[in-house]
Amino acid sequence: MNLNSEKFPLRPAWTEIDLGKLRRNLQLIRGDLPRAVRLLAVVKDEAYGHGALDVARIAVEEGAWGFGLSTLEEAMTLREGGIKAPLLLLGERQEAELEWCVAHDLTVCVNEPHAVRKLAKLAADLGKRVPVHVKIHTGMSRYGARWDEALPLLQQIVAEKSLLLEGVMTHFAQSDETDKTFANLQFTRFGEVLQAMEHAGIPVKLRHTCNSGGFLDLPRAHLDMVRVGILLYGVFPSTVCRKIAGIEAVMSVKAKIAAIQKLKPGEVVGYGMRYTAPTERRIAILPIGYGDGFPRVRNEGCALIHGKRAPLVGGIAMDALMVDITDIPEAKMWDEAVLMGKQGNDEITVRDLAKLKNSVTYDVLTNWRLRLRRKAVNGHPKPAVQLERVGG
Numbered sequence: 205m206n207l208n209s210e211k212f213p214l215r216p217a218w219t220e221i222d223l224g225k226l227r228r229n230l231q232l233i234r235g236d237l238p239r240a241v242r243l244l245a246v247v248k249d250e251a252y253g254h255g256a257l258d259v260a261r262i263a264v265e266e267g268a269w270g271f272g273l274s275t276l277e278e279a280m281t282l283r284e285g286g287i288k289a290p291l292l293l294l295g296e297r298q299e300a301e302l303e304w305c306v307a308h309d310l311t312v313c314v315n316e317p318h319a320v321r322k323l324a325k326l327a328a329d330l331g332k333r334v335p336v337h338v339k340i341h342t343g344m345s346r347y348g349a350r351w352d353e354a355l356p357l358l359q360q361i362v363a364e365k366s367l368l369l370e371g372v373m374t375h376f377a378q379s380d381e382t383d384k385t386f387a388n389l390q391f392t393r394f395g396e397v398l399q400a401m402e403h404a405g406i407p408v409k410l411r412h413t414c415n416s417g418g419f420l421d422l423p424r425a426h427l428d429m430v431r432v433g434i435l436l437y438g439v440f441p442s443t444v445c446r447k448i449a450g451i452e453a454v455m456s457v458k459a460k461i462a463a464i465q466k467l468k469p470g471e472v473v474g475y476g477m478r479y480t481a482p483t484e485r486r487i488a489i490l491p492i493g494y495g496d497g498f499p500r501v502r503n504e505g506c507a508l509i510h511g512k513r514a515p516l517v518g519g520i521a522m523d524a525l526m527v528d529i530t531d532i533p534e535a536k537m538w539d540e541a542v543l544m545g546k547q548g549n550d551e552i553t554v555r556d557l558a559k560l561k562n563s564v565t566y567d568v569l570t571n572w573r574l575r576l577r578r579k580a581v582n583g584h585p586k587p588a589v590q591l592e593r594v595g596g
């Protein structure tokens with residue numbers, strides 16, 4: 205069965221991906237960046253839940269140099285979808301993955317001498333000169349070679365004829381908060397590595413440090429390329445970072461009213477009887493639940509229906525949640541409700557849901573389940589390449 209076929213009926217609960225807004229965000233970001241600075245669009249985890257291939261096709265058209273990904277599978281989805289741009293695998297590779305990466309032109313970060321030798325040999329065997337990036341850890345203590353021990357590794361890479369040191373990078377532990385002390389310390393340490401490289405005569409094309417927060421707030425750290433993730437999708441990494449006017453959230457979550465119940469005073473709603481109607485109430489049932497990624501809440505949060513807020517009542521179930529539509533008399537069966545996104549003049553933001561979930565916006569975006577199918581809209585103002593590929 206082809207679930208992507210236009211004829212397959214869409215469940216009355218879905219995520220909507222506005223590719224027109226994505227395109228606009230990319231244009232605003234590209235326009236904000238100095239021309240010489242490249243844009244690496246970070247599309248790991250299915251482009252933060254937006255659909256990596258759709259996002260990548262548009263990002264290529266809007267001037268992204270390449271893509272940041274996390275796993276081999278993610279990279280192969282783009283390669284097989286026809287994306288020819290550089291694909292940079294962030295994070296650490298197992299040695300068993302390197303042969304595959306060389307064969308499919310996936311760029312890896314090598315941060316350790318043994319992996320350098322292995323990659324160099326694989327590249328030489330295939331007669332290739334393979335670009336690599338080195339991740340320098342400058343204080344975040346996650347992936348990468350320590351800033352004060354990195355030079356020998358860089359020298360080793362330069363000495364390998366089958367490798368090309370294309371990039372050196374670091375990653376900020378905190379770039380989007382008002383206090384930039386630690387980010388500045390990290391940038392200083394990275395600068396020491398760059399200086400040591402210059403003294404040692406080690407050339408490199410792409411020096412890159414910035415995620416969305418760094419792109420917005422640390423212009424002196426842009427260097428040759430920025431790695432932008434969450435901002436592409438229209439969500440600012442924090443509430444205090446610089447804002448770019450016109451950036452809009454790309455994803456909405458919607459469901460249709462699948463039942464309406466009239467409650468008499470004293471009657472209850474849902475598992476655990478967590479809500480008791482104080483007066484006569486009209487309750488709409490939306491066929492979406494925590495099994496779809498909605499926060500597991502009770503008597504908290506709301507949906508937008510006819511542009512008005514319908515408060516959630518009772519405890520949310522795996523496949524359903526209940527909202528009070530007493531004050532929205534025009535609401536009827538199969539009307540559209542917005543759980544995340546805009547309707548009328550109101551909006552439930554990704555951040556609103558992150559608060560309900562006691563988590564961060566990144567977690568909300570990436571944790572909508574795939575049984576909520578993605579409906580991409582406004583994707584084809586430049587149809588030439590895309591139309592023949594859609595659904596293919």
Ligand SMILES: *Cc1c(COP(=O)(O)O)cnc(C)c1O
Pocket residue numbers: 246248272294375414415416417431432433434435441
């Ligand atoms: C995920 C990631 C990014 C993108 O971060 P955003 O805050 O989403 O912009 C950049 N660089 C690295 C190394 C990452 O892992």
